[in-house]
Each structure stands twice: as structure tokens, then as C-alpha cells.
Amino acid sequence: MQIFIYNSLSRKKEIFKPIQEGRVGMYVCGPTVYGPPHLGHAKSYVNFDVVRRFFEYAGYNVKYVQNITDVGHLVGDSDDGQDKILVQAQKENVDPYALAYKYETEYFYFMDKLNIKRPTISARATGFIPDIIEFIQKIIEKGYAYVTKQGNVYFSVHKFSDYGKLSNRKIENNLSGERISVADDKEYPEDFALWKSAVGGHIMKWNSPWGVGYPGWHIECSTLSRKFLGETFDIHGGGIDNIFPHHDSEIAQSEVANGKPFVNYFMHNNLVTVNGTKMGKSLGNFITLNDLFEKFDPLLIRYYILQFHYRKPVDFSFNAISKVKEQYDKLVENFSQVKEKSLNKIINLKSNKINNDELSEIYNNFISAMSDDFNTPLAMAEVLKLSKLASNALKNNESETLIIINSIIKVVEDVLGLEFVCDKIKSENKTKDSELLNLISDIRTKLRSEKNYQLSDYIRDKLIELGVDVLDKKI
Ligand SMILES: [Zn+2]
Incomplete structure (x- = not known):
């Protein structure tokens, strides 16, 4: 089976070719655990869960690595703000480690509800400080980073001529404008922190060759991906808001330290809008999964997210969800009955020919939609067609047809992570x-x-x- 991926590096669809036959090494930037999980997390991690599931369906052994950012992600994604974890810990009057652990636990709790498979490896940044220090040392040795009197270590962006190749930004375009203030010990405003000296009551801090401090945000992903997936790996995923500066900086760090291409395919999911406007804490339209799941079944939310292609924004409104709910409930009821009436019998569709033209077409269309850059809206359209045929087969009690339909339902559940069992x-x-x-x-x-x-x-x-x-x- 050929799988096409839209590669953000080349800005075109490419046939996926694994580094190692039959295996996929995949890294997806994980959450910064300083607040309750929200709809943005749901979209991003449902999208990449489906990518992983489809590769598994296609017979690949997928190693899916995700980090947990529990230190070093500064407010405004810049080098000048305070650590998001620390700021929130002060607000909630708890230890920053306790805060990070609390929101990490919440994160997995809600991802489980969305039927998102746990990563093969989930790694906290604070658990790998010696590896991070070693990685930074390598960059300094190669002459691409400098240590300042204040004990900060910065990456020299101007020395890496490919900097910005993912976002297609030229360094000159990034100057000021984007930044409110610039740390005064930087050689250039674009340079970014690999290590920050711990000043002013910073609780999460470690000894390093450059003094007591903590790692920058970008370096954890370069370090953890190399540790678990190697110097060059297959797929790196994240949100489009991660492209710059996060992923451009990851590329620079890794390609300097390893002297090899970082990643073969970069994939970026689009974001969530609410009633057509960007969702944000400051905009007052922020939807936490806790609030959402009080009103809606998490798998309905998953179903709703999959109505949109991962590279398109998901526009959320209560109205839109309510409309989809009717369709979803009908589907669940229909498919539940198919399972019951077919006694949950299944045939292997990979090795058996489907003796029913309509069903064969639906199955093939479903697989080819998914093979074409994980086109879930097209795949879902086939699922609706399947539901219609299911209604007929149930009415006429066509037992052989029901077994084939049930077998396709099983594939749909495995690939899209939905579960069609009615209450x-x-x-x-x-x-x-x-x-x-x-x-x-x-x-x-x-x-x-x-x-x-x-x-x-x-x-x-x-x-x-x-x-x-x-x-x-x-x-
Ligand atoms: Zn990352």
C-alpha cells in the first residue's frame, strides 16, 4: 500500500518511504503541562493518532514518541518571558513539579477518553537533563552556540545558513517586531536559548557546565527525538503554530549536532477556531475538554474533529456539534446492530476479496482516502454510505452481507479510533x-x-x- 504525505519541508505530497522497512519512527511535540487540556489538544492528538493508526493498519510497526514539556517553555514562546509552569505554579500556590504532574495526569485522562492511543514512549523534559546538557555541549563544540557571562547559552542562528527552511522565513524578516524585548546578552536578537541561567526563585533548576539553570524549550525535542528515534527519523508532527520558531530551531540544533538531516517528513495540523475566530485564553472563547465532555460524548467530539482534514482548521460551535450528533447517533445505532446481528463475525479484508461490488468500492475508497494524506473527511463520507447499506442489510437480514459490513466497521474503528457501541x-x-x-x-x-x-x-x-x-x- 502506498501512503502519500504532505511534507511541510518540500511543501508537496510525497510517497512515504520508511528509513527501515516496515517501521515508522514518529515524534509529535507533546503538551506543555501548565493548564487543563483543551480542544486544541484534542484536535492535534486525534489527528496524529489517526496517522499512527493508519500506518499500523497498513502493517507498519510504529514507534510513536512524545515529550511532556514540564520545564523551559516560556510565556510568549520567547526567551525573555517567564517559565509558563513557574508562573502558573505561583498562581495556584503549588510546587511547579506538582503542577506539571497534575496537568500531565489530566492530559492523559482526557486523551484516553478521546480513545487516543498512548505514545510508545512519553518522556518528560525534566527526566532527561543530562542528555540535554550533552546535546548542548555538542552544539557548542561545533561552534554554533555561545555561553554568556550571565550563564545563558544561545544558538547562533546566523551561522546556520538553512535556518528558517521550514517556515520559509529569512532571518532579516524576524527582526524585532515579533519581540517586545530582547535579552541583552544575545549577540543577535534571533539567537535562541539552549540553556537559561536560573535567576529569581526558579525552582526547577540543575547544575550544568555553565552554572545553575534550566533548558530552553526547543532543545528538549531535539534531544528526546534523537535519544529514542535516532539522528534522522521518519515523521515529525506538530501544530502549524509550532513551525516557527519551535521546529525551525529543532532542525537547526539537530542538524548541527548530528551532521545529518533531522527528519524526512514534517507534518503539521491546523488549529481550532470557535465560531470562525481563533481560540485563545485571552479571547475568552477557550474550551476545555472538561467542560466539553460534560455536554458531549468524547467520541462524538472525535467524530466531529475527523470531519475536517488535519491540515484544515476545525471550526467549533455548539450548534455544529449538535447537528452532527444526530448523524453520529444514527451511525452508532446502525453499526451496533450490525455487530449484534452478525454475531461480531469478521473476515480479514486484506487477504479476502469482498464478494459485493458496492461494499468492495466503499472499502477501497476508504483506504485510498486515508492513503492520500489521511483524508478523513473523504473516508467519513464512505462510512456514511456504509451506514445506508447497513440499514438495508439489517432490514432484509442478509447475514453474509452483514458479516462483510461488520468487517469494514472493524477497519473503520481501528483506523479512525471510533467505537460504534450504543448505550x-x-x-x-x-x-x-x-x-x-x-x-x-x-x-x-x-x-x-x-x-x-x-x-x-x-x-x-x-x-x-x-x-x-x-x-x-x-x-
Ligand atoms: Zn517540539
């Missing part, structure tokens, strides 16, 4: 489960009263293996 069936299954557990528990009580401990303990151990709590009462 009615979910609660019926729950009731069945609890009746079954009561029965097993009665059998164990009987066995123990007959002193057949061997068999009762065997059942207990198996239940524990399945994650069932077993509490023995005295007989």
Missing part, C-alpha cells in the same frame, strides 16, 4: 457481565464449602488475572 447494548452487556460474575462467585462459594480449594483458588487466580476484584467471605 443500550453497552448496558445490556454490563447486566450480562454482572449476572455471569454472580454465578461464578456462587460456584466458588459452593466449592469452598465443599473444601475444594484447589479449584476455587484456580478460579480466583483467573479472575484476578482478568482484573476482577475477588473478596472471599468467611464460610
Whole structure:
């Protein structure tokens, strides 16, 4: 299967060619854990989860690495502001480590609700300070960074002639304007911090060859991606707001330190707008996932996000979600019934030909939409067609057709990360489960009263293996 990716580096669609046959090394910039997860996180990480899932469906072994920025990301993404974590920790009157951990936990809690697979490796910046220091040393040795009297280390942007190749910015264009103030120990305003000296009550700080300090924001991604994926890897993802300065700076650091191309494919997802305007804390239209999930099923939100191509913005409004909800509910109900009526039987569509022209076309269109730069809106259109055919097959009780439809549903669920199980069936299954557990528990009580401990303990151990709590009462 050929997969096409829009590569932000070349600004065109390219056929994906892995560095290692059958494997994908993928790095996606993770969250800065200083506040509750919001709709922007949902969009970005659902988009890259689908990329990962589709590669897995296509048979690749995907290593998906993500960082957790728990230090060094300064307010305004510049070198002059304060650390976002520190500022928020002071506001909430907690230890910055506690703050970062709290929001990291929240982050995973909400990503789980969106059915986003956990990264293969999730790495906190604070856990890799020695690696970061070593990386900075390498850049200094190569002559691309300088240490100042104040104990800061800066990357010399002017020495790296390719700087800005991703965002297509020329250094002259970046001058001032963008910056309110410029640290006075920089040689050039464009130079960016690799290491910042810890002044004024900074709690997260470490010893380094340049004094006590903490790493800059960009350096953690260069360090962690090399540590887990190597000097050159397949795919680097992030939001379009990461292109400059973050990703341009990552490229500069890594290509200087490693002397090799950093990444083969850069992918960037677009952002979220609310009623057509940019979403932002200061704009007062900021939507946290906590608020959103009180009103809507997280998988409906996932479904809504996938209606838009990852390179397009998701425009959010309560009205739009409510409209999509009807369509989504119908889909869930239909597909739930297909699962039930087909007894959840599945055929492997990769190795078996589909003996039904309409269904074969839907499946092929779905796969080719996904192979063409992960075109989820096109793929979803095929899912709606599938739902129509499902209605007919259910009405006429066509058992063979239902099995094929169920097999396509399974692919859709695996690739898009949706789960088509309606609440009615979910609660019926729950009731069945609890009746079954009561029965097993009665059998164990009987066995123990007959002193057949061997068999009762065997059942207990198996239940524990399945994650069932077993509490023995005295007989
Ligand atoms: Zn990054």
C-alpha cells in the first residue's frame, strides 16, 4: 500500500518511504503541562493518532514518541518571558513539579477518553537533563552556540545558513517586531536559548557546565527525538503554530549536532477556531475538554474533529456539534446492530476479496482516502454510505452481507479510533457481565464449602488475572 504525505519541508505530497522497512519512527511535540487540556489538544492528538493508526493498519510497526514539556517553555514562546509552569505554579500556590504532574495526569485522562492511543514512549523534559546538557555541549563544540557571562547559552542562528527552511522565513524578516524585548546578552536578537541561567526563585533548576539553570524549550525535542528515534527519523508532527520558531530551531540544533538531516517528513495540523475566530485564553472563547465532555460524548467530539482534514482548521460551535450528533447517533445505532446481528463475525479484508461490488468500492475508497494524506473527511463520507447499506442489510437480514459490513466497521474503528457501541447494548452487556460474575462467585462459594480449594483458588487466580476484584467471605 502506498501512503502519500504532505511534507511541510518540500511543501508537496510525497510517497512515504520508511528509513527501515516496515517501521515508522514518529515524534509529535507533546503538551506543555501548565493548564487543563483543551480542544486544541484534542484536535492535534486525534489527528496524529489517526496517522499512527493508519500506518499500523497498513502493517507498519510504529514507534510513536512524545515529550511532556514540564520545564523551559516560556510565556510568549520567547526567551525573555517567564517559565509558563513557574508562573502558573505561583498562581495556584503549588510546587511547579506538582503542577506539571497534575496537568500531565489530566492530559492523559482526557486523551484516553478521546480513545487516543498512548505514545510508545512519553518522556518528560525534566527526566532527561543530562542528555540535554550533552546535546548542548555538542552544539557548542561545533561552534554554533555561545555561553554568556550571565550563564545563558544561545544558538547562533546566523551561522546556520538553512535556518528558517521550514517556515520559509529569512532571518532579516524576524527582526524585532515579533519581540517586545530582547535579552541583552544575545549577540543577535534571533539567537535562541539552549540553556537559561536560573535567576529569581526558579525552582526547577540543575547544575550544568555553565552554572545553575534550566533548558530552553526547543532543545528538549531535539534531544528526546534523537535519544529514542535516532539522528534522522521518519515523521515529525506538530501544530502549524509550532513551525516557527519551535521546529525551525529543532532542525537547526539537530542538524548541527548530528551532521545529518533531522527528519524526512514534517507534518503539521491546523488549529481550532470557535465560531470562525481563533481560540485563545485571552479571547475568552477557550474550551476545555472538561467542560466539553460534560455536554458531549468524547467520541462524538472525535467524530466531529475527523470531519475536517488535519491540515484544515476545525471550526467549533455548539450548534455544529449538535447537528452532527444526530448523524453520529444514527451511525452508532446502525453499526451496533450490525455487530449484534452478525454475531461480531469478521473476515480479514486484506487477504479476502469482498464478494459485493458496492461494499468492495466503499472499502477501497476508504483506504485510498486515508492513503492520500489521511483524508478523513473523504473516508467519513464512505462510512456514511456504509451506514445506508447497513440499514438495508439489517432490514432484509442478509447475514453474509452483514458479516462483510461488520468487517469494514472493524477497519473503520481501528483506523479512525471510533467505537460504534450504543448505550443500550453497552448496558445490556454490563447486566450480562454482572449476572455471569454472580454465578461464578456462587460456584466458588459452593466449592469452598465443599473444601475444594484447589479449584476455587484456580478460579480466583483467573479472575484476578482478568482484573476482577475477588473478596472471599468467611464460610
Ligand atoms: Zn517540539
